[in-house]
Amino acid sequence: MTRGLMTRRSLLxxxxxxxxxxxxxxxxxxxxxxxxxxxxDELSFWSRWTLNNYRDLLITDPPFWRYLFNSxxxxxxxxxxxxxxxxxxxxxxxxxxxxxxxSLRAAVVGAALFPYVLLFLxxxxxxxxxxxxxxxxxxxxxxSALSMPLALLLLTAAFEALPNDLEDxxxxxxxxxxxxxxxxxxxxxxxxxxxxxxxVFLFAWNEYPLALTWLSRSDLLTLPVAIAxxxxxxxxxxxxxxxxxxxxxxxxxxxxLVLVFQRQIxxxxxxxxxxx
Amino acid sequence: xxxxxxxxxxxxxxxxxxxxxxxDVANGExxxxxxxxxxxxxxxxxxxxxxxxxxxxxIRINGAEMVDVPAERRKVGMVFQSYALFPHLxxxxxxxxxxxxxxxxxxxxxxxISSVLEVLQLSEQARQRPSQLSGGQRQRVALARALLRDPxxxxxxxxxxxxDAQLREDLRPQLRRLMIGGExxxxxVTHDQQEAMALADRxxxxxxxxxxxxxxxxxxxxxxxSTYIAQFIGRPQMNLLPAQKGVVTGIRPDDLRLDPDGTxxxxxxxxxxxxxxxxxxxxxxxxxxLVCSGETEIDAEPRISWxxxxxxxxxxxxxxxxxxx
Numbered sequence: 001m002t003r004g005l006m007t008r009r010s011l012l013x014x015x016x017x018x019x020x021x022x023x024x025x026x027x028x029x030x031x032x033x034x035x036x037x038x039x040x041d042e043l044s045f046w047s048r049w050t051l052n053n054y055r056d057l058l059i060t061d062p063p064f065w066r067y068l069f070n071s072x073x074x075x076x077x078x079x080x081x082x083x084x085x086x087x088x089x090x091x092x093x094x095x096x097x098x099x100x101x102x103s104l105r106a107a108v109v110g111a112a113l114f115p116y117v118l119l120f121l122x123x124x125x126x127x128x129x130x131x132x133x134x135x136x137x138x139x140x141x142x143x144s145a146l147s148m149p150l151a152l153l154l155l156t157a158a159f160e161a162l163p164n165d166l167e168d169x170x171x172x173x174x175x176x177x178x179x180x181x182x183x184x185x186x187x188x189x190x191x192x193x194x195x196x197x198x199x200v201f202l203f204a205w206n207e208y209p210l211a212l213t214w215l216s217r218s219d220l221l222t223l224p225v226a227i228a229x230x231x232x233x234x235x236x237x238x239x240x241x242x243x244x245x246x247x248x249x250x251x252x253x254x255x256x257l258v259l260v261f262q263r264q265i266x267x268x269x270x271x272x273x274x275x276x
Numbered sequence: 277x278x279x280x281x282x283x284x285x286x287x288x289x290x291x292x293x294x295x296x297x298x299x300d301v302a303n304g305e306x307x308x309x310x311x312x313x314x315x316x317x318x319x320x321x322x323x324x325x326x327x328x329x330x331x332x333x334x335i336r337i338n339g340a341e342m343v344d345v346p347a348e349r350r351k352v353g354m355v356f357q358s359y360a361l362f363p364h365l366x367x368x369x370x371x372x373x374x375x376x377x378x379x380x381x382x383x384x385x386x387x388x389i390s391s392v393l394e395v396l397q398l399s400e401q402a403r404q405r406p407s408q409l410s411g412g413q414r415q416r417v418a419l420a421r422a423l424l425r426d427p428x429x430x431x432x433x434x435x436x437x438x439x440d441a442q443l444r445e446d447l448r449p450q451l452r453r454l455m456i457g458g459e460x461x462x463x464x465v466t467h468d469q470q471e472a473m474a475l476a477d478r479x480x481x482x483x484x485x486x487x488x489x490x491x492x493x494x495x496x497x498x499x500x501x502s503t504y505i506a507q508f509i510g511r512p513q514m515n516l517l518p519a520q521k522g523v524v525t526g527i528r529p530d531d532l533r534l535d536p537d538g539t540x541x542x543x544x545x546x547x548x549x550x551x552x553x554x555x556x557x558x559x560x561x562x563x564x565x566l567v568c569s570g571e572t573e574i575d576a577e578p579r580i581s582w583x584x585x586x587x588x589x590x591x592x593x594x595x596x597x598x599x600x601x
Contacts, residue, residue, distance in 0.1 A: 168327050169360035171347040173374030173425065183373060187364045 024251070031244035038240050053245035057230075062219045064249060067226040072253060074136050074222055075204035078143040082151050082200045083193060085144065090155030091181065105156070112149035117209060119146075124213050134217045142210060147200040154199075158192030159185070194264030198257065205254060223250045278303045279324070279429050279461045284333035286319055286485075293319045295485035297333070301429075301461035307490075308464045308476035310508070316485040317465045321431050324463060326350045337428050353422030353460075357434040359414045361406040367393070367417050368402040371424055392420045395454070412443045416450075423454060430455050430462040436471065448474055469509055473497075481505050500526075503595040506588060512554055512565045519592035529554065529565040531586035534572065538581030546574065 030038065037048035057064040093104060123142050132138035162185065170184045186193070208224040215221055221229070227246045231238060279301040286294040293316045301307045309317040322328045324335060326347030335342045342350055362370050368389060375385045393399045396416040406414055415435060422430060435451070436444045452475060456462050466472050472479045473493040480490040481504075489501040493509075500506035506514045506526050515532070517525045541559030548570060555566045559580060566580060589598040 163358065163360070165356045165358045165360035166362065168325075168347075169354070169356060169421075170362075170373075171327065172325055172350075172352060172354050173421070174348050174351075174378045175374070176348060176377075179377050183377070184362055188362075 027244050027247055030240060031248045033241060033244075035239070035241050050241075053241035054249075056239075056242050057245055057249065064226070064246065066219060067221055067223050068249065068253065070136060070220060071205055071223040071250070074140055074143065075201045077137065077140040078147065078204040079197050079200045081140055081144040082147045083197060086148060086151035086155050086196070087181075087186070087189075087193070089148075090152055091159055091185070093152065093156045094159035105153070108149045108152050112153060116146050120209050120213070123210060127214050133214055134220055136215075136220060139210065139214045140204070142214075143204045143207060144200075147203050151196050151200060154192055154196045155189065158189040162188055191264045194261050198261060201257065202254065278338055279463070280334075280336040280339075281320070281324070282334045282336075284320070284323060284335070285331045286316075286323060286328070287331060293485055294323070294330070297486055299480060299487065299490075301463060303461060304457055304459060305478065306456045306462040306464055306476045308466055308472035308479045309482055310466060310469060310472045310479050311482035313467060315482040317467075317482050318433055320482075321354075321433050321463060321465050324429065325352050325354050325431055351425065351428045352431055353425040353427030353429070354431040355415075355418045355422050355433065355435040357437055359406070359418040359438075361414060361417055361421075363406055366403050366405050367398060367409070370406070370417060371421055374421065375424060388424060392423055396420050396450075411439050412447065415439060415447065419451070419454060427460060430460050432462065432464045434466055435464075437466070437468070444471070451475065470511065473509075479509075481508055499597070500588060501597050503590045506590070512567065514588070515562070515564045516590075517562050522592045523598065524590040524592050524595075526588035526590060527564075527582050527586060529567040532564060532566040532580050532582050534566075534568060534574075534578050535581040536579055538579040540577060540579050542577060543574065 031053050032049050032051070034043075034048060034050040034052070037043045093101060096104065126142075127133050127138070132141070166184060166188070167180060170180045175183065206224060207222075208228070211222045211225050212228075215225065223246075227243065227250060230246055231243050233239065279299070281297055281299040284294050284297040285292070295316075297316070297320060299307070299320070309320060311317045319328065323330050324342075326342065326345065330343065333343075337350070362373065365373065371389045371392065372385060375388070390399070393402055396419065398413065398416055398420065401409060401413055401417075406417065409417065415438075418435070432451075432455075436447060439447065448471070456475060464472070464476055469479075476493065478490055478492055479496055480487045481496065482488065483504055489496060489505045491499075496505060496509045500509060500514075503516060503524060503526065507516070510528060512529045514526045514528050517527070539559055541557040541564070544556040544558055544563065546556075547554045551570050552567055553570050553572070555568070555574065555578075557564050557566055557578070557580065564580070589600065590596065591598055
């Protein structure tokens with residue numbers, strides 16, 4: 001009985017793994033496969049493989065790593081900006097009287113659920129008015145604004161989960177508000193901050209429509225736009241191999257980030273699920 | 277007078293938590309705030325600490341008005357019921373954080389922390405996180421942190437209610453040695469009358485936001501001001517006989533005695549504790565608790581009596597004590 005249950009569970013886990021890792025493996029294989037091999041399955045095994053897809057990416061002008069850098073820069077700046085604004089705001093929100101907090105939270109949830117593509121034209125108009133186009137620092141402003149509701153919700157929940165006695169004790173120890181934040185509260189919400197940071201980083205990393213319209217200079221493109229350009233570079237053929245190589249390279253920084261912070265992410269995401 | 281509360285009012289929403297509360301605590305005196313949960317005793321403590329603001333009234337420490345002084349600068353040492361140790365810091369860092377933020381040299385800091393750790397027998401736990409400590413150890417760390425605050429007042433909020441009975445008795449002498457009877461006034465909040473009687477110089481019994489009676493444990497025990505106090509102080513609680521002509525008579529279980537010439541009664545239950553035993557008897561349409569020596573043989577139908585001098589007399593309507601005549 002138990003053994004049957006165990007094998008069924010392992011089977012389920014295997015299916016989930018195939019479901020989630022399969023496409024990635026496929027992409028990885030494709031990136032090392034020659035263009036002919038991708039459309040012709042009669043080629044021998046040994047003549048299928050190549051590194052040319054990667055070489056093609058790196059010899060273009062600007063080279064592909066430039067887009068990696070742009071995306072990393074924008075995503076990091078966005079994350080930093082979001083956390084710097086969301087942490088104090090979340091602290092304030094957690095301290096609000098109950099009734100006020102309820103309606104404010106409803107508004108924030110509404111903002112988080114709002115489809116941001118609807119803001120796209122208005123944001124474009126703003127970029128034009130204030131000449132924010134083609135500027136990697138400027139684009140992190142709408143990115144932060146769009147990530148703010150989610151960050152606020154996650155961080156407010158984290159602050160609320162802390163026992164009040166801890167901050168009271170720190171006050172009686174003579175710690176000012178900024179000292180309490182720095183030495184007591186921030187270390188205690190670190191897991192939530194880490195998972196929030198990852199989510200914000202991912203959003204900025206993957207964002208496409210705003211990047212498409214705000215950035216047009218080829219040396220300032222972020223990854224999603226750059227990859228889309230590769231895919232659409234020729235009218236007559238789709239360069240599958242190069243495309244696959246680009247997505248593989250584009251995923252590496254994310255994988256590293258998630259591997260480094262996986263413990264914080266998991267504990268942050270399940271925060272509050274265990275308690276209560 | 278070092279700690280002085282005058283006419284403190286505090287309401288949370290609809291509920292009046294503190295109602296015209298007055299309290300004076302002298303230098304080196306320990307006053308226990310005793311009461312059932314929800315009587316406002318913890319609120320009073322939080323107001324003294326500055327963690328909440330009173331709606332009206334004045335709080336003075338050494339004569340200086342404190343109501344407008346933020347909690348950070350009030351210099352009170354508080355021990356929380358939950359201990360409130362910082363979970364991300366080890367014992368040493370927990371004690372160091374406040375000292376470091378308040379300034380001073382590193383070497384002076386280290387000396388003070390090690391000596392306090394030694395006094396509280398925590399030197400070996402200095403590098404452990406609070407989660408690795410036992411309840412008693414956590415409690416001692418919380419005491420150490422309050423001691424290192426150099427406070428003007430010590431506030432203890434049910435500091436032992438999370439510990440088992442044995443540990444509580446072990447910690448009482450330590451608490452008395454370290455905090456009580458020093459320079460500072462001590463306010464000790466508890467719902468345990470035994471703890472209050474053991475530690476406090478005076479006990480203030482609170483009820484519905486104000487002090488029902490304040491006095492030494494002896495005064496409260498011998499001269500309870502109301503039926504509420506009478507039943508709150510002393511275990512097992514005082515017997516109250518049914519009102520007769522507007523007077524309720526109270527009699528302590530230890531003042532009742534078995535007497536061959538007394539009133540006949542029937543035994544409802546018997547609890548034997550070794551050195552003494554408690555009988556619940558039914559007598560003249562009243563259930564009475566009676567405490568006598570554990571050695572005493574009990575008849576199936578005992579007779580009991582009590583000396584009139586031991587009677588406490590209360591007004592049946594107000595519950596206030598009537599002057600003895």
